[in-house]
Amino acid sequence: MKPASEMSQTEINRFCSAATAVYFRVLSSHARRTGERIPLPPLVCPKKGKPPCVCGFACEELAEAEEFLVRLGVIAGRDDCDCAEGGEHHGGGD
Numbered sequence: 707m708k709p710a711s712e713m714s715q716t717e718i719n720r721f722c723s724a725a726t727a728v729y730f731r732v733l734s735s736h737a738r739r740t741g742e743r744i745p746l747p748p749l750v751c752p753k754k755g756k757p758p759c760v761c762g763f764a765c766e767e768l769a770e771a772e773e774f775l776v777r778l779g780v781i782a783g784r785d786d787c788d789c790a791e792g793g794e795h796h797g798g799g800d
Contacts, residue, residue, distance in 0.1 A: 707770045720767070721770070721771065723758045723762075723763075724758075724767045724771035725775055726750075726757055726758055727757065727762070727763060727768070727771070728760065728772050728781075729750070730757040730758075732775075733746075
């Protein structure tokens with residue numbers, strides 16, 4: 707991924723949308739796996755419509771978005787969850 711200083715506003719917006727899609731996919735996977743309802747703060751909820759779907763992005767975009775969310779500490783990395791012991795990964799990209 708290019709440094710942000712070399713990205714156009716359109717590229718930055720797409721990257722943010724990919725990160726949002728990964729984040730909501732992680733939340734959805736967690737809810738399905740545990741049966742828990744996940745309350746979302748209004749700040750992360752889309753104003754209109756549904757959150758972006760991961761299906762609208764290339765695998766490379768989603769991988770970069772997942773790595774970004776891991777670096778921020780928003781989601782667990784693959785080494786930080788039980789998937790390392792054979793469980794289902796609940797970071798992103800599942």
